[in-house]
Amino acid sequence: MTAMAPRPRFIAADTPLPLGRAMVAIFARDVRAGLRQRQDLLNPVVFFVMVVALFPLGVSPESGFLRQAGPGILWVAALLSTLLSLDHLFRHDHDQGVLDQMLLQPQPLYLLVLAKVSAHWMLTGLPLVLISPLLGLMLQLEGNSLWALCLTLLLGTPVLSFIGAIGAALTLGLRSAGVLLSLLVIPLYIPVLIFGTGTVMSLSEGLPVSGHFALLGAMLVLAVLLAPLAVAGALRISVSNG
């Protein structure tokens, strides 16, 4: 009787979604899901602030020390709170089977991963960058140093997200994922940390810094281009592992 019932729109389209739209869809979905999980959104920021607050208390509140150590403190804290947030990157999707669906998509996994990690950075890395001027002021950083620091974080935190995604994908579904993740990822973070803090250091010593920014930018390009390849490979392994 109802031979030609309209086909529900969400079940199966004959042609796959265009690439750009698929990426935007994943990005938007992740951002929306992230915004609804306020707790997960706040955790890295709170952690960031707390770690930074520990240094003046634990080492020395003198402004000379803070001014010198400030960039390093902020960078280490940003690195740690990124590390803390990586656990969520794929886990919910893995538990709910969304990841299996993603692997089955006709679009290349590489680009879907790119969208997903970008969304992760928007939700975790960007808030850190936005709050860093405030913390920088509290650590007695001034003027150019402060802005240079924020700029290095802006360039550097996406690198942290992208490299971290490799570790998150490799340790997905493992029992000792947390410790293992930091073991895998921290050595790869070292260059970013060195150049991030080094930029501010040499600025305060009056040295030219355009080269440092260029290097950070190069790392960003490299990470965005290459890391999703490794992440895609790692996700395939982790998903078939169960």
Next chain:
Amino acid sequence: MWRVFHKLGSPKWFFGIASRLMPWLLAAGLCLLLAGLVWGLLFAPADFRQGDSYRIIFIHVPTAMLAQSVYIMMAVAGVVTLVWRMKLADVFVRSVAPVGLALTFLALFTGAVWGKPTWGTWWVWDARLTSMLVLLFLYAGAVALAKAIEDEKLAARAVAILVVVGVINIPIIKYSVEWWNTLHQPATFKLTEKPTMPAEMWMPLLLSVLGLYLLFGWLACLRMQTAILLRERRTRWVREWIEPVTR
């Protein structure tokens, strides 16, 4: 050429070749290493400035060199694993990682022991020391990841990805660490430069380096054989090989 390639991928073929090769590797490696060490530790002249404490380089340099080359070898095998899914390559990656970890630790340890009398401190945040420390972390990550994943094949592929990512990062880490070090403190310390070393010193060093590489070859074969036996335990050739041994 492709036939050789396929043969190389066959665990059974490798098992046979390795069994024949191993005694030679062991004998030659032990001879060279012993010769190098005895020559270096007992007969080579003492250093003009460092006295006898420099003699630790006959252990330190071989372990440090081998530790670095093992990582490169693992990365090459990792690429082979990921591209061609060759069984032997992933057996190699997994069998060799703990050896590399141990070698890196030895290199750092002997370096610290040498540093105490020479530099007056166990540890300096010098570029070379720091990059070896990072290498230690990279090895530790590879070993831990291999242990954490139960399925052998998946573990091997995961480790292969990690090692390949690591090897892309090694030059970046190395240069960034050097840059960082030269900014913060002038390079006060340098390892003894090789060309200035007389032949009585570098000859035993060369011998012990060669000996350690050969011994590594032996150990790699042994560990790979063990891994292959475990992995292929359900195949016929392994049962046939095991039977006369256990009876």
